[in-house]
Amino acid sequence: MKPSNIPHFGLYGDSSWINDPEFFHIEDIESRSSELGWKISPHRHAKLFQILILRSGEAKVQLDGLQQKLLGAWAIIVPAGVVHGFRFAPDTDGRVITIAEPLLEDAYKEKAAKYIKPLLSQAGQINFNGNRNVFNELWPLIQQLESESSYIREGRALMSEYLIKAVLLLLHRQQKTNGDANEIAKTGNGNAHHLKELIEQHYRQHWSSHQYAEALGTSASRLNRLCKATFDQSVLDLIHARLLLEAKRSLIYTVRSVEEISYELGFKDPGYFSRFFKRCTGVPPGKFRAQSNQASL
Template identity: 40%
Template sequence: MSRTSATSVPVFKLYGETTAWPTPDLIHCESIPERSRLHDWQIKPHRHGDLVQLLYVKAGQAELEVEGQINQVRQASLQIVPAFSVHGFGFSEDVQGYILSLAQPLVDTLSAALDNTPLTHAAFYTLGTQKGYVDELFDSIVQEYTEPALGRELMLQSLISALLVWVARRAQALDCTQTQTPDRGRDHLQRFTGLLEAHYRTHRPIDFYASELGLSAAHLNALCRRLAGQSALQLINQRLLLEAKRSLVYTAMTVNQVSDSLGFSEPAYFSRFFKRGCGLTPKAFRLQR
C-alpha cells in the first residue's frame, strides 16, 4: 500500500464523501463489499475528522493500514480506527464483513461509562474463539440498522455499547494502549471535541475553546484544519447542524422550539443558519424525511 504524506491526506466523512454527515443518525453501518467494490477493493489513505470506525473482517483477506501500522488479515479480525487517524485498506474480492462508523458525539456518550475509552487509539484484534460472539453482535447491529422498528436507536446504542465493552476488555487484557506514541495534536483535537459536545448549545467563541485547551485560537484553528480538514468554527457549526437535523427528524418540536433548544437568539437566525448549512429551510428538511 503506497504511503501518503500527512499534508496531502484527504479528510472524508465516509469513503469519498466530503459533505456533511449524510444522515441524522449518529451511526452508519454497511458491508465491506458494498463500498469497496466501487473502489476496486482498495481504499486509499484518508482520515475522518469527526467519526470513529470499527472494521470487522469476518472472512477473506485484507491489508489494513492505520497510522503507518500494517496488519495482514487472514482470519476474523476487528480493526479500531480512531478519529483523525490516517488509514487505508485493501481487500480480497471474497471479503466478508462490516464497517461500523460512529459519529464522535455518540462515541463520547457511550464511552462516558467506561474508565478508559477503547476508541482513542488504533488497535487490531484477532477474534479466535470469540468470533461467534462478535458475529452475533454485528448481525444484530446490521439488522437493527437496516430494518427500522420501535426503539431502533435505543437498541442500536445498547448493541454498540456491548461491542465497546468487548473491545475495552480486550484492550485491557492485551494492555495495547501502553505502546501507543502520544500525539499531542490529536489529543488536543479529541479534547476539543469533548468540550464542543458540552458547550455547542451555548455558542461559545473560538477563544473560549482555545483557552480551555491552553492554546491560541490560531493554533487551534491550524490543528483543526490539519487533522479535520475544517476550521474550528466549521466544526462547531457542523455539530449544531447535526443536532438541528436530529431534532427535526426525531422529535415533534416546532422549528421555534428547536431554535431555542440550540441557543439561537431568534428563529429567523436559526433558519438562515440551517439553510446555509443544509441547502433547505428547517421546514423543508423535515417534510422531505
C-alpha cells in the same frame, strides 16, 4: 496523482459532511470496496469513529504510517482523524461500523467509560483468531446492528446505541485477553486525558508546557509527573509526538513541499522543522518522504 491534501470523508468517497450527532452506519466490506478493486485509498474522518470487523479473508491495513497484513478474524479500531487505507483480498467477509463521536459522548460519562474510552483512544487491531468463542458472541451483535439499521422501528436509535456499547465491551474483553500492549495506561485523574485533547487543539500553535498546565489549572511540574505516570512521557514528548505524526501524514499523503508543511505546522523556520524531524526520526523530511513512497498498499 496524489491529492494536495489528505482527503476527509463522511463515508469513504462521500465528501459531504454528516452532521448528525446520532449517526451510525454499518455496511458489508464488499459493498463498497469490491467496486474499487478491493482497495480503499488512505483518507481520514474528522468526527467519526470506525470499527472494522473481519470475519474471514485477508486485509492489508495502513494506519497512519504503519502497515500490517491481517488474516482471519480481527477487529480494527480507527479513531477520528487517523489516516487509514485498506487493500482486501477478494471475497473478504466483514463489516464496517461508522459512529459519530457525539453518540459515544454519553457513554464516556457512564460506568462503561473506563472500558470504552481507552479502547477508542488510538488506532489498533484486536486478534480473534485464537478465541473464536468470543467472536461467535460478537458476530450476532453485528448482525442485530445491521438489522436495526435496515428498518425504521420504535426505539431504533436506543437499541443501536446499546448494541454498539455491547460490541465495544466485547472488543475490550478480547483486547485484555490478548494483553494488548497498545492499550493506554489508565488514571483516575482526567487531566492527563484532557491534556491530549488540548494538545490536539493547540499543537500547531506550539503551546509550552506552562500554557497547557495553566489551561488545566495545575503547575507544569505536577502535569509532567502526571504525564509520566499515565503515559510514560513528558508533556513535551506528547507535544512533539503530535507534531511529528502530522508531519509524517503530510509528507506521505500530500505533495506539499517541506517548507509549506513546516509553516502549516507552526514552525517559523523550515530549517528548524527539518532539524526537529531528523532528531525525532533519524532522517530528514525529504528522505523520509522518498522512503515512504517506495511502499504502498
